Structure formats: C-alpha cells, structure tokens
Amino acid sequence: MALTILSSCINCDMCEPECPNQAIVMGAEIYEINPDKCTECVGHYDTPQCVAACPIDCVVPDPQHEESLAQLADKFVMLTS
Structure with a gap:
C-alpha cells in the first residue's frame, strides 16, 4: 500500500x-505523497525511507491505496523503465 x-x-x-x-x-x-509514485521504497530499500526519516512518525500506510508487495514491485519496474 502506498x-x-x-x-x-x-x-x-x-x-x-x-x-x-x-x-x-x-x-x-x-508534504504529500503521490500514491502513483510511492512504492514504499520496494526495489530501492528494505524499508520506506520517509518513515525512517520522519522525526514525529506521521508517515503511515494509506488505507485508500492498498497494494500487495507484487503490485509495489510492478510499480517500481514501471517507474524505473
């Protein structure tokens, strides 16, 4: 999910x-996250880097954009090809 x-x-x-x-x-x-571009860092890192960087823990899963690991990986391929 984004x-x-x-x-x-x-x-x-x-x-x-x-x-x-x-x-x-x-x-x-x-700040806002574009769900069409968010892969939760799948394909780049093991964990979402924005979550790790946020000092107040305000970056959370978006229930309106649920995606499986496979869908996030497919999005990564689409964005990087």
Whole structure:
C-alpha cells in the first residue's frame, strides 16, 4: 500500500529528499505523497525511507491505496523503465 502523511506533519523537510521515486512534494499546507509514485521504497530499500526519516512518525500506510508487495514491485519496474 502506498504511504500518506498525516496532518500532524511539521514540514521538517526530512522525508522529501529521502524518496527515491520523487513521490513526496510540498502540498498546500504539508508534504504529500503521490500514491502513483510511492512504492514504499520496494526495489530501492528494505524499508520506506520517509518513515525512517520522519522525526514525529506521521508517515503511515494509506488505507485508500492498498497494494500487495507484487503490485509495489510492478510499480517500481514501471517507474524505473
């Protein structure tokens, strides 16, 4: 499943540079994750780098974009080919 950033985001700028897919952008008020680009770092890293970088734990799974590991891997292939 893609990830999302909660409204408790403090805009610390830690997550955006860590995303290998450039899925994180500054929104109107807080950072946002584009679910079409988010692979939870599958294909790049063992764990989502934005989750690891977030100092307040506001990056969480997005229940509106549930995806299997295979779907995330297919998305990685599509984004990198």
